[in-house]
Amino acid sequence: MRFLMALCMALAAALVLPAAARAQDGPLRIEITEGTIEPMAYAVPDFVAETPGAQQYAQQIARVVADDLTGTGLFREIPRDAHISRITSFESPVQFADWKAINALVLLTGAVSEEGGRISVKFRVWDVFAGTELGDGMQFAATADGWRRLAHKVADQVYSRLTGETGYFDSRVVFVSESGPKEQRAKRLAIMDYDGANVQYLTDSRSIVLAPRFSPNGDRVLYTSYETGEPQIHVLNVGAVQSRILRSAAGVMSFAPRFSPDGSRVVYSVTQGSNTDIYMMDVASGASTQLTATPAIETAPSFSPDGSRIVFESDRSGTQQLYVMPAGGGEATRISFGQGRYGTPVWSPRGDMIAFTKQHQGRFHIGVMRTDGSEERLLTASPLDEGPTWAPNGRVLMFSRETLGAQGTSSLYTVDVAGRKLTRVRTPDGASDPSWGPLQ
Amino acid sequence: MTYFSKALMIAAVLGMAACTNGNRFSDADAAGGYGAGAGANGGIVPGSASDPASPAYFNQTIGDRVFFAVDQSTLSPQAQATLDAQAQWLMTNSDYLAVIEGHADEQGTREYNIALGARRANATMEYLVSKGIASNRLRFISYGKERPVEVCAEEACYSKNRRAVTVISMGLGS
Numbered sequence: 001m002r003f004l005m006a007l008c009m010a011l012a013a014a015l016v017l018p019a020a021a022r023a024q025d026g027p028l029r030i031e032i033t034e035g036t037i038e039p040m041a042y043a044v045p046d047f048v049a050e051t052p053g054a055q056q057y058a059q060q061i062a063r064v065v066a067d068d069l070t071g072t073g074l075f076r077e078i079p080r081d082a083h084i085s086r087i088t089s090f091e092s093p094v095q096f097a098d099w100k101a102i103n104a105l106v107l108l109t110g111a112v113s114e115e116g117g118r119i120s121v122k123f124r125v126w127d128v129f130a131g132t133e134l135g136d137g138m139q140f141a142a143t144a145d146g147w148r149r150l151a152h153k154v155a156d157q158v159y160s161r162l163t164g165e166t167g168y169f170d171s172r173v174v175f176v177s178e179s180g181p182k183e184q185r186a187k188r189l190a191i192m193d194y195d196g197a198n199v200q201y202l203t204d205s206r207s208i209v210l211a212p213r214f215s216p217n218g219d220r221v222l223y224t225s226y227e228t229g230e231p232q233i234h235v236l237n238v239g240a241v242q243s244r245i246l247r248s249a250a251g252v253m254s255f256a257p258r259f260s261p262d263g264s265r266v267v268y269s270v271t272q273g274s275n276t277d278i279y280m281m282d283v284a285s286g287a288s289t290q291l292t293a294t295p296a297i298e299t300a301p302s303f304s305p306d307g308s309r310i311v312f313e314s315d316r317s318g319t320q321q322l323y324v325m326p327a328g329g330g331e332a333t334r335i336s337f338g339q340g341r342y343g344t345p346v347w348s349p350r351g352d353m354i355a356f357t358k359q360h361q362g363r364f365h366i367g368v369m370r371t372d373g374s375e376e377r378l379l380t381a382s383p384l385d386e387g388p389t390w391a392p393n394g395r396v397l398m399f400s401r402e403t404l405g406a407q408g409t410s411s412l413y414t415v416d417v418a419g420r421k422l423t424r425v426r427t428p429d430g431a432s433d434p435s436w437g438p439l440q
Numbered sequence: 441m442t443y444f445s446k447a448l449m450i451a452a453v454l455g456m457a458a459c460t461n462g463n464r465f466s467d468a469d470a471a472g473g474y475g476a477g478a479g480a481n482g483g484i485v486p487g488s489a490s491d492p493a494s495p496a497y498f499n500q501t502i503g504d505r506v507f508f509a510v511d512q513s514t515l516s517p518q519a520q521a522t523l524d525a526q527a528q529w530l531m532t533n534s535d536y537l538a539v540i541e542g543h544a545d546e547q548g549t550r551e552y553n554i555a556l557g558a559r560r561a562n563a564t565m566e567y568l569v570s571k572g573i574a575s576n577r578l579r580f581i582s583y584g585k586e587r588p589v590e591v592c593a594e595e596a597c598y599s600k601n602r603r604a605v606t607v608i609s610m611g612l613g614s
Contacts, residue, residue, distance in 0.1 A: 182591040208586050210550060230581045231554060251579060253558060256551040269551065271582070274513065274562040276555035297555040313552065319511075320552055343549035357549050383593065386549055402546070404593030433550070 028105060028127045028134060030074055030162050037420075039076035040162065042069065042106035043099060045087045046080075047121065053114030057147050061112060061121055064151035067195065068169040069158060071414075072396075073421025078104050090122065099128045106134070108158060118143055121150045125158055135161045148197055149440070156439070168391040169194060172437045173398060174212040174221050174238075177201065178410055178430030185430075189223060191238070194391075194398075194436065196412075196426040202241055211256065211387070212236075214437040215263045221435070222246065222257040222266060233257045233268055235283075247281060247288070254279075256299045260307055260327075267291070267301040267310060278312055280327075291329035302346045302354075303327065304371070311335070311345040311354050311371075322356060324371065335373030344387050347371070350394035353417070357386050357399075366399045368417055379419035387432070392439045398425065400432040495536070495608040498529050506564060508602040510547070513559035515567055523564065526606055527571035534577075540564045541605045542582040545598035550584060557582030564604040577611070580604075 030040045044066050049058040069075040085098035090111035099107050110123035122139040126132070140153050149170055156167030177190040177199070186205035189212050192198055202221070203209055210231070212223040221236045228245070230253045236243035246266065247254055257268040266281045276297045281288040292298040296316035303310055304327075311324050317334070320341040325332035336342040340360025347354055351371070358365040358378065364385040365378040384402040391397070395417055402410040410432040412425040425431070489496040498504060503526075506519035515523065530536065542561030544553035561580035569575050590597035 183588050185586070208583075210586070226583075253554070253582060255554055269555065271555060271558045273566075274559045276558065297552060297559070299551045299555055300549070313549075315552075320549075343552050359547070359549075362547075384546065404546075406591040408591070408593070 028130070028162065029164060037074070039074055040105055041076050041078055041103055042108065043078045043080075043083060043102065043104040044069075044108040044110075045083060045085075047110035047112050047123075048087060048090050050090070050111050050113040051115065054112040054119060057114065057119055057121075057144075058112045061147060061151040061154070062108075062110065064148055064195075065108065065110075065155045065158070068152060068155035071195070071421075071423055072159065073416055074159075074163065075106075078102050090124075094126055096126075096128055096131045099126075104128050106158075106162065108154075110154065114144065119147055119150065121154060123154050123157070125161055148193060152193070165395065166393045166439065168393045168396060168436075168439060170440045171392055172218065172440070173389075173412075173425075173434050174202070174214055174437065175412060175427075175434040176209060176212065176432045177427070178432055179205070182406065182408055187432075189221070189236070190431075191221075192427065194425075199428055202236060202238075203243070211433045211435075213258045213435045215259045216261055216438065217263060218437040218440070220259075220263070222259065222268075224255040224257065231255045233266070235266075246283075247286070256301065258302055260303050261305050262307060267303065269299040269301070278310075280329075289329070291325065292332070300344045304347045305349050305351045311347055313343045313345060320359075322354070322373070335369070335371070336376075337373060338376055346388055346390060348390050348394040349392060352394070355388040355390065355397050357388065366397060366415065368397075377419065379415045379417070380413070380422060385413075387434070389434050389436045391436055398434045398436055400434065402432070492529075493533055498526070498533075498606075498608050502526055502529055504607070505603045505605040507599060508560050508604070510545075510598075510602070511556065513556065513563045515563055519564075520567065523567045524571065527568050527573055530568065530573050530577070535611050536608050537577045537611045538568075538573075539607045539609065540568075540578065540580040541587075541607055542580060543587060543601055543603050543605070544585045545601040546585045546588065547598060548585065554582050554584035557584050560602070560604045564606065568606075 044062050047058040047062045049055045066077050070077050082102050085095045087109050107126040107128050112121050120141040124137040125134040127134050140150050142150050152170035155169045159167040171194045173194055174191045176187050178185055178187055180186045187209050188205040189202040189209050191200050207225050207227040210224040212221045223234055224231045225234050233246045233254050234243045235246045253271040255269055257266050269276050270279050275295050276299055278292045278298045278301050279288050279290050294316050296314050298314045301310050301312040308327055309324050310327050313320050314323050320343045321334055322336040322342045322345045323332040323334050340358050342356050342358050344357045345354050353368045354371055355368050358367050363381050366380040366385050366388045367378040369376040382401050383404045386400050388397040388399045396414050398414045400410050401413050409430040412431045412434050415422045484490050487494045489500045503522045506522050540561045542557030544556045565578050565580045588601045590600045
């Protein structure tokens, strides 16, 4: 992708000023695992434009940062028309009393400069009531067309300082862009920023394409295409936008691919006769081994982040249920025991949970459970929710929601693991099958 | 099928294509009677649904598809009767090959439905083979829930989407 190369992020991480005195009685911190929380109030005035060319970015960057933070459901922005102080210089002392008066716990200040097509943004995060800076001021730079990434990087820093966890805003999602009527739906692979901006198409819509999956470092995408007639697994080089068939076996259906955590292997399903089993392929050598061997449908495999185990779905018990087996194959343990059918399991990048699609009494749910199947929690409900993918920090899921009937369309949504905040991701057309890439 | 009847059929298809094109590009052409010769002999029109050796007859009179219960791939007595007739036709018209396309309704996850559609298509194919059709004339593919024929969100539509469709094509050697 030319965009990425041009961006050539200069992650300066430069100290803007010596660190201010830090509050010693525990930093301002929001605990994101709690069930119900009061969102933390923050204020983000427009960033200061330090050069004439930075004017157009100063406000836009502050808005994207605010959208990122508010979109988590953990933070609540104090509207700008309630602000008392105006920030006109990045170096001027902050009038904490003015921000206390509007009950802002956190204040984010920033400044943008532009020179020769490159923009630079610096920011500081303030604990308003302690009157201190949270962490050090930082600076990021990029070419002008990368201004949204700069904003996401700032937001990731703020999120990280306030939650103690890694952010997820400077990340991309590969998905299937959908158009046309339901019975003749045209599908093509597309890639976008996590918030739906900067959509780029990776394939045309001549063949049905399904379920793209990012490699762990985001350089490749596995997907299933009907290009040769039957569904087969392809691998696409994201930078070159070139794809090839991963596994060429004429007349044999293969689908549901996913990379191992180190990107060297792929697990996937192969159908022979009425039977669908799970296989693993070494990408470099092309050598494959069979991991399951029952007459049942076994599909949707997903590695644990340490690479030692694989969670998958099987209807060997009579209905779709979730199972965990060693990564080399062998005895599988059933982990789903609730009512209904369970499919599309995905292991959290944190290793602690498995997300899934559940069907029960005509409704679809996105849910999470611990890796032994305990503590099942349903996060969504609709006539057709499907196919969760984890944000790189394992705190948010994105999935497809399809509305039913002749005019039905598919859209992408995000939901946090506590099920507090459901947000629709704005895409130009219909969208399905998201796969969330790594933090860039 | 004789060379002559095949040639007639191809001519008829071409005639229809010409007619379609005429309609698309110029109403005047259509009014001028494109393809008017196609139905002129009054009886069986080669290649049309009234010709028992035609794919159109297979599709419309015999029935090109069978239907399945929710999450099932077993063939009902009604489905078996349709497939008996399909097998008979394929025996008689031995120049034709068939691809059996398996489908699922939208009430399932994408990957599972691909595998389920494969089960349905394979059950259909195995039944035809058991009735004497050479397996090298048949193959199957699953579209999962990607190609519904009905789009309402009711069982009336779902039941038509849970299907295996036998798609006839001319063999390469004919």
